[in-house]
Amino acid sequence: MANKNLNAAKSAKKDEFYTQLTDIERELQHYWPHFRGKTVLCNCDDPYESNFFKYFALRFNQLGLKKLICTCYNGSPVQGNELLIHFDDLDAEPTKIAYKVEITEVKDLNGDGAVDLADVRYLLQNDRNVMATLESGDFRSAECIELLQQADVVVTNPPFSLFREYIGQLIEYGKKFIIVGHQNAITYKEVFPLIKENKVWLGYGFKGGAAHFFSPYEDIATAGDHRRDMIRVSGVTWFTNLEIPKRNEELDLVCRYSPEEYPKYQDYDAIEVSESNAVPYDYDGYIGVPITFLNFFNPEQFEILDCCEPCIRLDILRKMPKFKEYKSRQKICNGILCQKKYHRIIIKNKHPKPL
Numbered sequence: 162m163a164n165k166n167l168n169a170a171k172s173a174k175k176d177e178f179y180t181q182l183t184d185i186e187r188e189l190q191h192y193w194p195h196f197r198g199k200t201v202l203c204n205c206d207d208p209y210e211s212n213f214f215k216y217f218a219l220r221f222n223q224l225g226l227k228k229l230i231c232t233c234y235n236g237s238p239v240q241g242n243e244l245l246i247h248f249d250d251l252d253a254e255p256t257k258i259a260y261k262v263e264i265t266e267v268k269d270l271n272g273d274g275a276v277d278l279a280d281v282r283y284l285l286q287n288d289r290n291v292m293a294t295l296e297s298g299d300f301r302s303a304e305c306i307e308l309l310q311q312a313d314v315v316v317t318n319p320p321f322s323l324f325r326e327y328i329g330q331l332i333e334y335g336k337k338f339i340i341v342g343h344q345n346a347i348t349y350k351e352v353f354p355l356i357k358e359n360k361v362w363l364g365y366g367f368k369g370g371a372a373h374f375f376s377p378y379e380d381i382a383t384a385g386d387h388r389r390d391m392i393r394v395s396g397v398t399w400f401t402n403l404e405i406p407k408r409n410e411e412l413d414l415v416c417r418y419s420p421e422e423y424p425k426y427q428d429y430d431a432i433e434v435s436e437s438n439a440v441p442y443d444y445d446g447y448i449g450v451p452i453t454f455l456n457f458f459n460p461e462q463f464e465i466l467d468c469c470e471p472c473i474r475l476d477i478l479r480k481m482p483k484f485k486e487y488k489s490r491q492k493i494c495n496g497i498l499c500q501k502k503y504h505r506i507i508i509k510n511k512h513p514k515p516l
């Protein structure tokens with residue numbers, strides 16, 4: 162239900178989904194060494210609303226950041242009040258203003274003995290040098306590209322409706338990044354080649370494979386899931402090109418290949434493996450796995466070759482355990498009635514064990 166709503170939101174270009182601080186903390190704990198001495202850019206982040214801004218501002222000294230830049234897009238329809246920012250010289254509502262915040266140090270400015278959000282608030286309210294207005298705050302604008310060029314690492318949850326363009330820009334400018342996106346983006350023709358060439362991979366992910374975003378849209382908030390203003394979206398994950406320990410962990414392979422248990426596709430020379438932990442240790446041909454397999458992908462262990470929606474003969478599928486028949490996914494392939502699988506990543510085991 163929630164994903165249906167998300168798709169509707171995507172086509173309506175409703176992009177206000179705010180990431181929870183706990184989700185950011187859970188993921189970013191694995192990347193700390195990458196931040197020391199670096200400039201971090203959060204370029205879809207209204208400091209009023211964004212927990213990415215809060216995360217980095219609060220840990221500025223702990224992480225040893227050189228600089229934190231946040232930019233706010235003028236299309237954001239929401240105003241928060243966590244950080245009360247005043248533009249005395251501007252008549253417009255803060256929500257209509259695109260602006261940037263640039264921080265190069267966070268000190269105990271209010272003298273209360275601790276460096277915390279109160280100091281960040283004090284800094285924003287009292288140091289005019291840290292804030293400046295932008296024309297639009299659009300990540301594609303010249304002024305934002307200039308900020309992107311200064312950045313070492315970009316960390317944010319970009320608008321779902323612009324994900325292709327967003328990640329394309331990061332690659333074009335050779336930036337390191339940790340960004341939120343839906344796992345279906347793996348199959349996009351603009352994204353899959355990056356995954357295949359090991360230029361982008363998945364991070365650790367959200368708890369239970371789903372994110373709960375704060376959302377201002379009452380029409381798509383999922384009452385009953387959590388609070389009324391939260392939306393649960395399954396399949397949301399983190400995309401990165403920073404090295405993380407997880408990428409060096411080998412998937413433990415315990416299953417043995419047999420033609421009965423691992424049918425071949427009708428239109429692709431590969432076997433179907435419908436669960437990541439069932440990849441056989443002794444098969445040296447092409448293997449089709451669900452896109453969620455990328456959560457376990459180690460480039461030393463496997464090679465990624467393709468992404469497709471292959472099909473299997475229906476008479477073979479009907480003999481398989483857990484088979485579900487979907488009339489809408491059936492098609493005739495080489496004269497035989499088949500059922501199309503959902504997207505599969507075609508992989509090869511680099512070191513199959515002999516039988």
Ligand SMILES: C[S@@+](CC[C@H](N)C(=O)[O-])C[C@H]1O[C@@H](n2cnc3c(N)ncnc32)[C@H](O)[C@@H]1O
Nearest residue numbers: 176177178179180205234237299300318319320
């Ligand atoms: C999915 S929300 C995430 C907000 C924040 N990064 C977070 O995770 O809490 C995406 C944000 O991108 C902003 N946005 C939409 N189009 C944009 C654009 N072209 N350039 C920059 N930001 C944009 C939206 O206003 C929205 O606040």
